Amino acid sequence: MVPLHFRHVELAAVRCGHAESSPPRPLALKVILDRLSRPIELLVLGTMFVGLPLAPLLMAALSGRLADAIEYRRSLRLAFRHVAEMYRSGATSRYVRWRASGRQPSRLAPDERIEGTCTHCGQCCTNKACVFVQFDALGRSSCRIYDTAFWRWLSCGSYPVSREDIEVYRCPSFRVIRIQPATGESRVAADAPSADHR
Ligand code: SF4
Ligand code: SF4
Numbered sequence: 001m002v003p004l005h006f007r008h009v010e011l012a013a014v015r016c017g018h019a020e021s022s023p024p025r026p027l028a029l030k031v032i033l034d035r036l037s038r039p040i041e042l043l044v045l046g047t048m049f050v051g052l053p054l055a056p057l058l059m060a061a062l063s064g065r066l067a068d069a070i071e072y073r074r075s076l077r078l079a080f081r082h083v084a085e086m087y088r089s090g091a092t093s094r095y096v097r098w099r100a101s102g103r104q105p106s107r108l109a110p111d112e113r114i115e116g117t118c119t120h121c122g123q124c125c126t127n128k129a130c131v132f133v134q135f136d137a138l139g140r141s142s143c144r145i146y147d148t149a150f151w152r153w154l155s156c157g158s159y160p161v162s163r164e165d166i167e168v169y170r171c172p173s174f175r176v177i178r179i180q181p182a183t184g185e186s187r188v189a190a191d192a193p194s195a196d197h198r
Contacts (some may be wrong), residue, residue, distance in 0.1 A: 033096055033099070034100055037097050041092035056068055059132075062132075085126045104161075113179060115174065116174030124160065124169040
């Protein structure tokens with residue numbers, strides 16, 4: 001059985017506007033993926049919707065929990081809710097834009113950074129609708145596929161990767177701050193203004 005871990009336990013995170021997470025993408029590819037992020041999202045979600053009958057089996061395979069497949073109807077309901085919430089929150093298009101930018105925090109100015117410490121409210125797990133999120137007796141979220149290869153392929157371990165991420169999921173713990181140089185050191189000046197979600 002996959003051990004249960006809290007998501008973001010490693011994230012007393014600081015993400016800078018010009019942090020280098022991986023080699024930058026060629027500009028043309030970045031622009032193309034940026035523009036295509038919404039059509040790609042619709043294609044992905046359409047495929048997921050058509051493939052919903054297989055979702056319980058996939059859930060069981062990824063989580064290592066046979067009950068996901070045995071409790072077929074329950075898993076199917078959860079999967080439907082998951083896909084609907086992915087559509088509502090625009091998770092896939094944000095993910096595509098993040099990948100296009102070379103896994104760097106997006107839409108941040110060079111003097112902005114994201115700062116905070118996760119309190120495990122579960123909001124960023126697709127508004128608590130991810131089929132893999134669960135909650136303990138104290139209401140703290142954890143992930144059933146934490147640190148698996150699939151989890152690492154997603155943006156879950158890097159959340160929040162953009163200002164949008166924070167806003168869309170109303171994260172209570174992370175925020176965008178602006179740093180102003182002051183006498184040789186940096187200091188927090190003020191909360192940066194919010195941008196549109198898309
Ligand atoms: S929304 Fe913020 S506080 Fe809540 S689980 Fe996600 S990162 Fe943590
Ligand atoms: S896979 Fe789901 S439950 Fe796990 S961290 Fe990602 S969004 Fe949260």
